[in-house]
Amino acid sequence: MSILVVAEHDNTEIKGATLSTVAAAKAIGGDIAVLVAGEGCGAAGEAAAKIDGVAKVLVADNAAYGHQLAENLGELVAELGKDYGHVLAPATTTGKNFMPRVAALLDVAQISEIIAVESADTFKRPIYAGNVIATVQSSDAIKVITVRATAFDAVASEGGSAAVEAVDVAKDAGKSEFVKEEIAESDRPDLTAASIVVSGGRGMQNGDNFEMLYKVADKLGAAVGASRAAVDAGFVPNDMQVGQTGKIVAPDLYIAVGISGAIQHLAGMKDSKVIVAINKDEDAPIFQVADYGLVADLFDAVPELDAAL
């Protein structure tokens, strides 16, 4: 039985979530092939060949896959996936976008955001904002699965020497067209990969006040996140939202500032190793999950923290 892992990449480099997805594939067991579909993605294909534990790399280099359009990628992966027992992709916005199409085209269920592999057909996944963990078993011949990257330790990106094969399949569904992208540029580490995350909530009051958090983050080499309320209010962009319906993070240290700790927010960060909460309301639910809680006005505490670092 073999496993197809669909890589997340930017045509040049393989994204970290792919390495965690390969780790999940290893836990299932079997030969692992990695598909790199993109446009001008040869370098990413070469990088995939070095991933530890990968037997084969398939490179589908075609304009149709340039922007990872779900309609085109879905058809490609469904066609290639027929030859595999499992098809895996990271549960990123890219994976979440095309993988259900793959499952539907193969007429199988998708198992979303697994956090553990029990056996080749049985997996654990969070439901109800992570308040319940379900163990689910699939009866389909092909298992289509997205993987929560924070739940699996990434395999090494070096050390492998897989054979690279070109896949000459051009699937252009002709339903969709890429128009534009506004990608946030930042010198800070990626939110989902950072070992320290500092997040701000509605208590920050406005976008300018987030500067205080950026200063602390830069001293710590941290990424900056936010609650939904801070994003909805326009303090910060959507890609900073942590939670059930935003990004899932599990850093070594998570510092929640002016965040109350709604279940939807906790769903995105409660697997962090150490949680710090700074909130002026001593009854805020965030303190129930915090290892270190500081009841204080953030406008005093954050500048003090900045000075102490």
Next chain:
Amino acid sequence: MKVLVAVKRVVDYNVKVRPKSDGSGPDLNNVKMSINPFCEIAVEEAVRLKEKGIATEVVAVSLGAKNCQEQIRTALALGADRGILVETDEDLQPLAVAKLLKAVVDKEEPQLVILGKQSIDGDNNQTGQMLAALAGMGQGTFASEVAIDGDSVSVTREIDGGLQTVKLSLPAVVTTDLRLNEPRYASLPNIMKAKKKPLDTLTPDELGVDVAPRVKTLKVEPPAERQAGIKVESVAELVDKLKNEAKVIS
């Protein structure tokens, strides 16, 4: 242009769901049920399209047990014109829901189908994409902006890196993200009016769809509990603990 919206009955987002003590499933006894928040955003978007004169009719569809009628009535009170319930007591999984919706789409022939990006019970984030694939349509998932332009729709999507805009030919599927709009509250007169709007019932048999589950839940359990922490008195104590006790900063 006809717009179809899917609405799901789910546990209210304020409820912290726990597993039953025997691990057989989530404990849903006496919990408050509501329309899935993302579906509410979908209804709002469809109604706004109608108010702008772009949509001519908004049809709200729900799938599941008889009591899903309540959520259809909510959608009707928010401004949808009529409802369809695909009634079944089977535990409907996303693939089955997508197949049923595909059958409804074949009957109704909408130009746009709007769904929530995920339901807050199963957290699957699959149905819209599956429907789009089965119906051979393009998809604009995680939408924060939807603009109809002749026979196409531009959708701005919330992605991990920021925002992406795609253009889809109609008919197409859109799934909503949180920033698409802020749903209105239903007024009392509209709630009364909604009771008189048409609501048809269909069954999976009538639609010719096999809804047998593909995935079996073997057990459910609570997540790992976190150890209760401590309160620190000052920033200095906090920094000291982080450096010397937790050793997460240097």
